[in-house]
Amino acid sequence: MFIINPNEFLLPSFGMTPFRTEYVSLNNELNNDDYSLSYFNNRFGKNHWSFTYNGREAIALALKYYKLEKDDVVTILTTSNNFYISSCVTLEIDVVCTWNREIVPETKVIFVNHEFGYPYQDMDYLASLGIPIIEDCCTTFFSQDIHNKIGSYGDFTVYSLPKFFPLQIGGVITSSKIDISSFTSKCKVEEIQYITNVMSSQLKQTESIIVKRKNNFDYAVQLFETIGFSQRFVNTLEIVPYALLLNNNGLIKNLTSFKNYIYAHGIQNSIFYGEDAFFIPNHQNLATSEIDYFFEVIKFYIENKNE
Structure with a gap:
């Protein structure tokens, strides 16, 4: 009962x-393992991805690339077209500019939130507009569309690793178009090793x-x-x-x-x-x-x- x-x-x-609590000790006991580095190099391409402290830092790094002004607009689109959007997204945008929920002449970047593991359905149309796109795959690490292109429509894609794996920190920023080897995270060396080790163990499964x-x-x-x-x-x-x-x-x-x-x-x-x-x-x-x-x-x- x-x-x-x-x-x-x-x-x-x-x-x-x-x-879960037991992963505090389980993750601590993992040996250094670079399997995850090979995984991400194969999936995204060397110099086209980087670990971040979390998904929010990945969003911040992507936004920073565009050198947005306070009056610029980032348009947020979601799979459901519902107005619901996590404050993890909006707070990062608020730091640099304003945001709305529909494409307007002032839109400088389209931020597409693939919600709950379900891809946004009109990515080809959005890509045809010629407006820079950031794809939010924080809840869509494994999911794909029928074209197997989720994560490659935009300039950047961001991921939040703890949403799918048992670790306490970790994000990824990727770009199929831009060399991001110069992007720097606030992660300490030992934190990067922690993320690397845990993801190596998990990705093998x-x-x-x-x-x-x-x-x-x-x-x-x-x-x-x-x-x-x-x-x-x-x-x-x-x-x-x-x-x-x-x-x-x-x-x-x-x-x-x-x-x-x-x-x-x-x-x-x-x-x-x-x-x-x-x-x-x-x-x-x-x-x-x-x-x-x-x-x-x-x-x-x-x-x-x-x-």
């Missing part, structure tokens, strides 16, 4: 990322990570559909989801109350603001019994707290 309404000091902890993520997602969707939820995006073979994003379909009456209740059971989650939807963890380090726990907590809320 699962314990509902546990003591606040005896909570489990399920984050949106696969990092790529196939199993993808399979487990997809299997967990499919299992969860089937489970939650039994009580009236539905998945927000349509999956294809090229998609490796970041999170379990579900349409609420009017089932939960107060999503804010629901969000707080789920957090109080150790489950990180958020409302997909602007839509009747929410998201919870989906990653390779979840057991099916832990997904069952999510389900039972949410089902209990619906049956007993849904006011």
Whole structure:
């Protein structure tokens, strides 16, 4: 059985990322291994990628390249076309210029957020406009479109490694068009080695990570559909989801109350603001019994707290 309404000091902890406490020691015990360097050289090309401290620093480095003025506009486009956008993105843009959500004559850069592992669908059209593009693949490390071109449409692509792998820091900035070997990160030498070692260990498990993520997602969707939820995006073979994003379909009456209740059971989650939807963890380090726990907590809320 699962314990509902546990003591606040005896909570489990399920984050949106696969990092768990045990990885503090597991990652520390890893030997130096350069496999990840070879992986990224093969995937992006030598001198066309660099580690960063996190995804936000990767965004900042990409924006810095354009020497934007305060009155310049970065237009943010997302897969869902919903107004929801992470403050991790907007705060970095606010440092250098302004941003909006539709292409206007003042648009100097298009920032495309491939949301939740689902690529933006009109990349060929955007590329035809001749406006510089930054692709945000922070939640789309493995996913691709049918042309296998995600990450190569724009001048730059940015990634957030902890969203898919169990490490505490790490981002990547890439460019298929620009030599970025001169780009410098705030990462210390030992932090770069940490990222290199952990990613070397994890990338050797790529196939199993993808399979487990997809299997967990499919299992969860089937489970939650039994009580009236539905998945927000349509999956294809090229998609490796970041999170379990579900349409609420009017089932939960107060999503804010629901969000707080789920957090109080150790489950990180958020409302997909602007839509009747929410998201919870989906990653390779979840057991099916832990997904069952999510389900039972949410089902209990619906049956007993849904006011």
